[in-house]
Amino acid sequence: MIVVASVRPGRVGLPIAKWVDxxxxxxxxxxxxxxxLAEINLPFMDEPSSPAKRQYTKPHTMAWSERVxxxxxxxxxxxxxxxxxxxALKNALDFLMHEWNHKPVGFVSYGASAGGTRGVAAxxxxxxxxxxxxxxxxxxxxAVWTRVADETFTANxxxxxxxxxxxxxxxxxxxxxxxxx
Ligand SMILES: Cc1cc2nc3c(=O)[nH]c(=O)nc-3n(C[C@H](O)[C@H](O)[C@H](O)COP(=O)(O)O)c2cc1C
Numbered sequence: 001m002i003v004v005a006s007v008r009p010g011r012v013g014l015p016i017a018k019w020v021d022x023x024x025x026x027x028x029x030x031x032x033x034x035x036x037l038a039e040i041n042l043p044f045m046d047e048p049s050s051p052a053k054r055q056y057t058k059p060h061t062m063a064w065s066e067r068v069x070x071x072x073x074x075x076x077x078x079x080x081x082x083x084x085x086x087x088a089l090k091n092a093l094d095f096l097m098h099e100w101n102h103k104p105v106g107f108v109s110y111g112a113s114a115g116g117t118r119g120v121a122a123x124x125x126x127x128x129x130x131x132x133x134x135x136x137x138x139x140x141x142x143a144v145w146t147r148v149a150d151e152t153f154t155a156n157x158x159x160x161x162x163x164x165x166x167x168x169x170x171x172x173x174x175x176x177x178x179x180x181x
Contacts, residue, residue: 001032001033001034001035001067001068001071001073001074001075002017002020002021002024002032002033002034002035002074002075002077003035003037003074003075003076003077003089003092004017004034004035004036004037004038004077005037005076005077005078005079005085005086005088005089005092006037006038006077006078006079006086006088007037007038007086007088011038011079012079012110012144012145012147012148012153013077013078013079013086013110014036014038014151015148015151015152015153016077016108016110016141016144016148016153017034017036017077017108018152018153019153019155020075020077020108020163021034023155023160023163023164023167024075024167027164027167027168027171029167029168029171030073030167030170030171033067033070033071035067037086037088037089037092038088040060040064040092041060042060042064042088042091042092042095043060044091045091045094045095046058047061047095050097051094051095051096051097051098052097052098054097054098061095061096064092064095064096065095065096065099068096068099068100069099071103072103072174072178073103073104073105073106073170073171073173073174074103074104074105074106074132074170075105075106075107075108075166075170076089076105076106076107076108076123077108077109078107078108078109078110078116078119078120078123079109079110079111079116079119079144080109080110080111080112080114080116080117080118080119081119083118083119083122084118084119084122085109085116085119085120085122085123086119089123090126093126093130097130100130100131100132101130101131101132101180101181102131102133102177102180102181103131103132103133103174103177103181104132104133104134104135104169104170104173104174104177105127105132105133105134105135105170106134106135106137106138106166106167106169106170107120107134107138107139107140108138108139108140108141108163109138109139109140109141110140110141110142110144110147111141111142111144112142112143112144113142113143114140114142115140115141115142116140116141116144117138117140120138120140133173133177135166135169135170135173136169137162137163137165137166137169138162138166139159139162139163139166141159
């Protein structure tokens with residue numbers, strides 16, 4: 001599942017995620033679910049029970065749960081906002097719990113400086129609590145506004161090689177973690 005974490009109009013996250021989608025399809029090991037959080041449009045977490053109980057009452061939660069349950073690995077495409085990550089991503093994570101457990105995740109982060117890495121670092125405690133296992137190869141894109149033109153992100157060779165390495169590790173860890181799931 002490729003998660004597009006930015007939901008604002010004019011976001012650069014969508015063109016970057018489309019590049020991720022292209023590289024993942026070319027990689028060949030994956031069936032892709034392209035999860036655009038703007039399209040999915042979850043409200044702020046509005047379930048009466050903790051997701052630990054998995055007693056969902058809202059159709060949007062049930063649909064999101066089913067979709068995340070079906071995924072074996074994730075790529076989060078996330079901006080850095082105020083040295084943290086997208087609040088829409090936190091909300092989407094908070095809705096569920098068991099559905100994330102024992103699954104690998106890779107990052108494509110971006111921002112003005114530091115390639116969005118401070119945002120990814122801020123996610124670490126959340127990921128480990130949910131049982132998401134971060135793989136090492138990470139794409140980080142700085143001065144992101146210089147990299148998108150005509151709603152298209154043009155990657156350099158290093159970024160494509162890193163994303164390919166990330167995809168290879170996601171496939172491997174997805175299999176390794178399958179017995180735990
Ligand atoms: C509310 C807000 C806070 C931001 N804070 C940071 C930041 O802390 N560090 C950084 O490198 N870029 C920061 N930026 C720049 C964004 O990374 C950049 O605008 C990027 O395009 C946002 O992603 P999006 O277009 O997909 O929403 C911020 C942008 C916004 C809108």
